[in-house]
Amino acid sequence: MSAFSEWYKDKVVLVTGGTSGIGRQMVIRLCQWGAEVIVCGRDASRLDSLKADLSSKGHKLAASFLLDLTDVQQLQSMIKDIKQSYELDVLINNAGSGHVGDFDKMTNESREYLEKLNMQVVTILISSFFDRFKEKEGRGILNVGSVASFFPTPGSALYCGTKHFILGLTDSLHLELAPDHVHVTGVYPGKTHSRFVERATGGAEGEWKKAMDAGVVAERALRSLSENKAREIPGINNKVIVFIAKLLPTRLLFKLMAKRNVQK
Numbered sequence: 001m002s003a004f005s006e007w008y009k010d011k012v013v014l015v016t017g018g019t020s021g022i023g024r025q026m027v028i029r030l031c032q033w034g035a036e037v038i039v040c041g042r043d044a045s046r047l048d049s050l051k052a053d054l055s056s057k058g059h060k061l062a063a064s065f066l067l068d069l070t071d072v073q074q075l076q077s078m079i080k081d082i083k084q085s086y087e088l089d090v091l092i093n094n095a096g097s098g099h100v101g102d103f104d105k106m107t108n109e110s111r112e113y114l115e116k117l118n119m120q121v122v123t124i125l126i127s128s129f130f131d132r133f134k135e136k137e138g139r140g141i142l143n144v145g146s147v148a149s150f151f152p153t154p155g156s157a158l159y160c161g162t163k164h165f166i167l168g169l170t171d172s173l174h175l176e177l178a179p180d181h182v183h184v185t186g187v188y189p190g191k192t193h194s195r196f197v198e199r200a201t202g203g204a205e206g207e208w209k210k211a212m213d214a215g216v217v218a219e220r221a222l223r224s225l226s227e228n229k230a231r232e233i234p235g236i237n238n239k240v241i242v243f244i245a246k247l248l249p250t251r252l253l254f255k256l257m258a259k260r261n262v263q264k
């Protein structure tokens with residue numbers, strides 16, 4: 001076990017969307033490092049396969065919840081159950097969804113769904129456990145953004161907007177909660193192997209061609225939270241992209257991004 005993983009030992013951690021992709025890889029590591037992990041997702045078969053995977057390694061989840069996080073009643077009921085039975089130390093807001101397609105072609109339902117899952121659920125969960133995090137040192141919040149948090153993404157405008165929200169919220173909370181010694185970190189992945197693209201494109205695309213391993217992204221994110229780093233951009237290519245986007249004058253950045261519509 002590496003030194004930073006010690007930070008998670010005996011901590012109670014909630015991972016939203018822990019049944020697949022980046023979240024699943026976080027859950028596997030957290031269990032190995034001795035954390036008590038609570039997972040939520042929607043798909044029962046994926047949760048069963050995660051449990052079987054953990055069990056084959058001699059681990060088990062502290063608790064699991066099958067729910068659609070965008071259903072506020074179900075979300076509030078999960079929060080109540082967790083508060084009754086656990087003293088949460090770490091909240092990982094990982095569950096999120098993408099959308100590839102023009103903004104004006106989105107239905108009201110798909111817009112509301114994306115706004116709720118990628119933003120409202122995050123703020124409801126943070127505010128529900130806010131006071132608890134401030135009670136004692138060594139607690140934390142990890143929010144999952146995207147490299148798209150740092151520049152415009154034509155062809156995926158609302159998703160991009162929700163991830164800009166994650167950047168602003170997380171950076172500000174990092175500073176706001178520093179006097180209370182609460183760790184607050186944002187992780188901003190680029191293309192990562194998971195079911196994300198398949199879902200964002202409604203099945204039109206299966207996988208990114210060149211993408212990072214979800215386990216590597218998960219481990220970098222968890223390490224950065226333990227160190228209370230404000231921003232983790234996993235992978236050298238992603239770091240370079242974000243660095244260039246920050247350096248470029250806005251007019252030049254927009255010219256470049258206009259040619260990079262994610263649908264084309």
Ligand SMILES: NC(=O)c1ccc[n+]([C@@H]2O[C@H](COP(=O)([O-])OP(=O)(O)OC[C@H]3O[C@@H](n4cnc5c(N)ncnc54)[C@H](OP(=O)(O)O)[C@@H]3O)[C@@H](O)[C@H]2O)c1
Nearest residue numbers: 017019020021022041042043068069096191192194195196
């Ligand atoms: N993969 C990438 O290239 C990439 C790049 C940048 C940022 N990200 C971000 O990384 C995060 C994790 O995504 P991923 O790539 O690991 O995708 P993924 O494989 O699709 O995993 C998403 C997870 O979130 C859960 N989830 C989704 N909608 C939910 C809902 N309404 N209620 C409850 N759980 C829900 C899923 O559970 P079920 O399967 O049970 O629905 C699943 O466990 C997201 O916030 C995403 O925006 C991903």
